[in-house]
Amino acid sequence: xxxxxxxxxxxxxxxxxxxxxxxxxxxxxxxxxxxxxxxxxxxxxxxxxxxxxxxxxxxxxxxxxxxxxxxxxxxxxxxxxxxxxxxxxxxxxxxxxxxxxxxxxxxxxxxxxx
Amino acid sequence: xxxxxxxxxxxxxxxxxxxxxxxxxxxxxxxxxxxxxxxxxxxxxxxxxxxxxxxxxxxxxxxxxxxxxxxxxxxxxxxxxxxxxxxxxxxxxxxxxxxxxxxxxxxxxxxxxxx
Numbered sequence: 001x002x003x004x005x006x007x008x009x010x011x012x013x014x015x016x017x018x019x020x021x022x023x024x025x026x027x028x029x030x031x032x033x034x035x036x037x038x039x040x041x042x043x044x045x046x047x048x049x050x051x052x053x054x055x056x057x058x059x060x061x062x063x064x065x066x067x068x069x070x071x072x073x074x075x076x077x078x079x080x081x082x083x084x085x086x087x088x089x090x091x092x093x094x095x096x097x098x099x100x101x102x103x104x105x106x107x108x109x110x111x112x113x114x
Numbered sequence: 115x116x117x118x119x120x121x122x123x124x125x126x127x128x129x130x131x132x133x134x135x136x137x138x139x140x141x142x143x144x145x146x147x148x149x150x151x152x153x154x155x156x157x158x159x160x161x162x163x164x165x166x167x168x169x170x171x172x173x174x175x176x177x178x179x180x181x182x183x184x185x186x187x188x189x190x191x192x193x194x195x196x197x198x199x200x201x202x203x204x205x206x207x208x209x210x211x212x213x214x215x216x217x218x219x220x221x222x223x224x225x226x227x228x229x
Contacts, residue, residue, distance in 0.1 A: 032215055043118075043205055043220035051215045090157065100145050100209055100216045101170065106156045 002027045004091050006105035014113050019063075019078040021108050023091030026072065031093040033074040034102070035065055038088045047089070050074060052096070061085070086112045116140075118221035120206050126227045132194040135224045138187055139208030145169075147218060148181055148191050149205040157205075163189065196228045 007022040025031060032051050036044040048059025055067045061084075065076045074091060091105040119138040127133055139146045147162040161171040163183045171181070178197070183189040193200055203225050207218040 034217075036220075041225075043222045044207075045220070046217065049215070049217065051213070094216055100162065100164065101159065102147075102218055104157045 002031070002093060002095060002103045004093055004103055004105035006089075006091050006108050008108055009106065010109045010111065012111040012113060013081045015083055016080050019076070019081045019085065019110065021076040021089050021091075021110065023065075023074045023076065023105060024072055025074060025091075025093050027093060027095055029095040029097055031095055033065075033067060034092045034094075035059065035063070035074075035076050036090045036092060038090065038107075040087070044090060047076070081110075081112045083112050083114065086110055118206055118208050118219055120204075120221040120224050122224060123222065124225045124227075126229065127196055128229050129197055130195045131228075132192065133196045133200075133226060133228075135191040135204050135206075135226070137189045137191070137206030137221060139189070139206070140210070140219055141187065143208035143210050143219070144186070145209035145216075146183060146189050147207040147209065148189070149207065150202045151205060151223070152202045160191070193226075196226075198228045201226055201228050 003026045005024045034049045035047040037047050038044050047063050048057045050057050050067045058064045063078045088107045088109045090107045092102045121136045145164045148160040151157045160173045161181045166183045181191045203223045205223045206221045209218050
């Protein structure tokens with residue numbers, strides 16, 4: 001069985017502060033891991049993905065995530081938040097081996113305060 | 115590339131009416147997914163197709179929901195009859211397999227309101 005847990009349904013940071021969104025996973029097979037972002041009234045857009053090539057993954061808009069197998073985590077970070085980062089963020093996984101079904105976390109809504 | 119196209123973007127209907135949502139996947143993608151998003155349940159996978167064949171429909175809530183993919187460039191999700199609890203945003207996504215990794219591309223969604 002596979003699952004994704006995102007700690008904190010809402011996270012609030014000040015503009016310029018560090019963004020840390022937490023994601024833990026459970027998977028019986030090695031996973032590929034993804035972070036998606038959803039801006040208001042839009043579909044999901046891929047931020048970055050872990051495909052076992054490198055544990056530190058850089059994505060768009062200055063975001064990065066680190067895969068830690070020992071902690072079964074894939075936390076998303078950005079050094080300095082911008083107002084435009086306000087959105088909902090989803091962590092997801094696919095089991096390696098050809099699976100096509102994404103398993104999503106419940107999402108974390110990020111608010112950036114001026 | 116235009117991305118995944120969904121229509122309509124917004125649909126308001128009355129309880130009991132038939133609703134048809136449409137999706138055009140990205141050309142060359144061979145898998146298509148239908149999701150539903152609500153505040154209460156989050157993002158749920160309803161059904162997905164591979165090469166136009168339904169592979170997993172375990173997420174379809176009940177017989178009122180049906181989905182078809184008559185060809186590689188078109189899919190529909192139908193609700194008949196619709197109920198207020200079907201109100202949600204419905205997303206379509208298509209899948210590209212690159213270097214052994216599946217990546218899904220999402221459409222903008224259809225916001226359905228059933229009165």
